Amino acid sequence: MTTTRGGFTTWVVAVLIVAAVASEVVLLRKNRALQKRVAAAQSMSADLRDLRLRTDRSAFEVALLGRCRPFGQPAQLAAARPLDVAIYFSVDHDCSSCLEETITVWNEAAKALPANVTVRGYTEIDGTMMQKALDDMKPAFPVTSIPHFSRQLQQAGVALTPVVVVSDPTSGRILMTHAAVSWEKNDRAFVERVRAAATPCR
C-alpha cells in the first residue's frame, strides 16, 4: 500500500517536473521569437529613418539648384541667363487634373517670368479629338506635337509625365526637373525656382 502511494507521489512529482520543464521550454521559445521580432522591428525602423534622411537630403539638395548662394559675391555680374522650360505631357494618359493644374500654373508663369525664359509644351496630338481636348485646356504657351512621343520619352528614360524640364538652351543640358503632382503649391514653388535661376545673382 505504502509502496503504491509512494509510487503515485513519484509519478505526480515527475509529471510536475516534466510540465515545468515543458512550460519553461515554451516560454524560452516565445521569448526568443519575441526578441527576433523586436530586433526586426528595430532594424526596419532604422532602415526607414535612413531612407527618410536620404530623401530629405536629396530634396534639400535639389531645392538649392538654381538659387543664389547665400554668402560670397559672384566673380562677375552675369547677364540674365536664358532658360528653356519644356513641359512634356500626354493628353491621353496623364491624370487630367494634374495636367490641367500644370497648364494653369505655367500659363500664369509664362506671363510673369523674365523674358529670358521660354516656355514650350511637347506632346503627341493624335487626331482631332485630342486636339479639341488640348484646346479646351487653353495652354498659353506653344505646344509642339511629336509623333510617337511617349515611345520617344521612354527611350530617353523619362517614365513619368507631366514633367517639366528646365535646360540651358546653349548647351542643351538639363538644369532642373519637376514631375508635377496634383498639388498647386508645389508647382508654384518650382516656378519660383525657375525665376530665381533666370535672375542674375548680385
Next chain:
Amino acid sequence: MKRLITAIAASLLALLPLACRQAAAGPGPPETVRPIWTVPTPPDAIWADFDASGNVYVLDYDEQKVTKLAPDGRRIGELGTRGKEPGSLSKSRRFAYVEGRLYFANEGNGRIEVLGTSGEVFPPIALAAVTRPGELYFANQNFYVTRRFASNGGSFVYAYDRRWTPRGELRRASPSSESIDHLSSLNTVCTAPDGLWLVYLVQNRIEKVAWDGKVLLETNRELDDRWPFRKDEKGRVIPEILVHRACAVDAAGNLYVVYSNPENWKRGNDVYKFGPDGRLLQKAFTLPILNTTMMRFDREGNFFFSDGKTLTKARIERTSRQ
C-alpha cells in the same frame, strides 16, 4: 483464363485515369491550327479584312496604315496615314471592306473614314450618335458601330444601313447599382451568321445579340466555372477577370475567344471555343504566338491570326481522337 481476365481488368483499371482526363478535356473533337503562310507585318497589326479576290488588308495601329497583301501573302500595296485631315486615320482599330471601299472607325478624329482600295479618299462620315467610334463591322447588309465605354445605361452598339441611315441603338449597357458596371467597357465584337457576339472585359461576360438587338444568350462566370480553371481558396477563378483579347466566328457560328493564361497574364494564346448556343465546348488550341492581337475567318474558312508583328493564314483541322 482467370489470369487473362485479371490481366485485362488490371489494364483497364490502369487506363481509367487517362480516360477520365480525356473526357474532362472537353466534349468536342481536338483541333489543330495548320499554318499556310506567315508574313511580317508593321509593328502593331490589329485588324484584317478581305476583298472578293481574297486580298488581305491589314491595319497597323501604331502607324495607322493598311498593308495590302495578295492571297498568297505577298505585299502588294499600302494605304492610309496618321493625321487629322480628311483621309487620315487616328486610333483606328477596326475597318470593314464593303463593295470596293474600306470604312474605318476613326476614333481619334471622331468620324468614319472612307478609303478606296488604292488609298483614294472619299468624304468622311460624321455620326451624330457616336462621336468617338471605337469599332466598326459590316454584317447582314448593315454597319454596326460600337463605343468602347458606356456610362450606366448608355449605348454600346449602333446600327446603320448601307447609306449610313441610323437603324437604332442595338445594345445598351445594363443599368446597374453595382459600381463596377457604372462605366461598362465593351472589349470587342465578333459578327456571327445570326447576330453579334459582344465580348465585355470588365464584366467578364460574353453576350450574343440578334440583328434587332434582342439578347439571345449571355455567358457569365458560371459558364466559366464549367471549365476547370485554377481557383483560389475562396473558389474564385484565377485570374479574377480573364482578359479576352480577340475573338473570331467560324462559318458554323462557333465563337473562338482568346483568354489570358490563368497562370501567366502576359500569355494570351489559349483559344477557347463556344458553340453557337453559347455553350463552352472546349479549349480549342494554343496559337504558336505569345500575344494574340487579332483572329478572323475569311469567307473561305481560312483562319488568320496575328501577334502584331506577324500575320498567319492557317486552316483549323479537327483531328480524330487517338
